[in-house]
Amino acid sequence: MVHRTAAGAREAVIQQLRDVGLRVTGPRLEVLQVLSAGGHLDVEALTAAARERLGTLTSQAVYDMLRHFLDTGLVTKFERPGFPAVFEIAGQPHQHALCVECGRVENVEHEIPIPPEKALKGWRTESAEIIFKGLCPDCRKA
Known part of the structure; x- marks a missing residue:
């Protein structure tokens, strides 16, 4: 099992953003770090978790980021009938x-x-x- 330090995990997320041609910003970095921690999060849960560290962040900003992340293949979206869609870091097919x-x-x-x-x-x-x-x-x- 590979254990990453917080600094190492942060650098990995920065590199992911650069690899797909997205500018590294504090909000993008934070949202991707929250998703990298694992799990399946809807926009509201993702916004709340990232907001705890950033102080301010709107759901609309998160929607915009997720659209870019989806377009570049950084994240995937899972539709849940009757519930809000959830997002996760793209990885091995499952x-x-x-x-x-x-x-x-x-x-x-x-x-x-x-x-x-x-x-x-x-x-x-x-x-x-x-x-x-x-x-x-x-x-x-x-």
């Missing part, structure tokens, strides 16, 4: 488990089955996604 009660999202390492060619005649499949839906441990206890 699947998700979604709690239908509280909206909690967890990453799941699972291979995607390849559909038989007969099932999608004439199609060129570019990606596939499996979403496991159910109740998370906390909602099952409640």
Whole structure:
């Protein structure tokens, strides 16, 4: 397991921004650092977490940053029916488990089955996604 120092993690995020051609700003750096800590955050949770360190930050500014991050491939977006979308740092392909009660999202390492060619005649499949839906441990206890 690789452990990064706070300074090392900060430098990695700065390099990510530079690699995709985005200017390094305090708010961009903070939002990416919050996302780099892991988890799936909606815009409001992301704004609140980044605001704790920055002092001021609007949800609209975070929406704008996320649009740039999505366009450059730095982050991915996961739509949750009935709940706000959540974002995470782009990484290795993976699947998700979604709690239908509280909206909690967890990453799941699972291979995607390849559909038989007969099932999608004439199609060129570019990606596939499996979403496991159910109740998370906390909602099952409640």
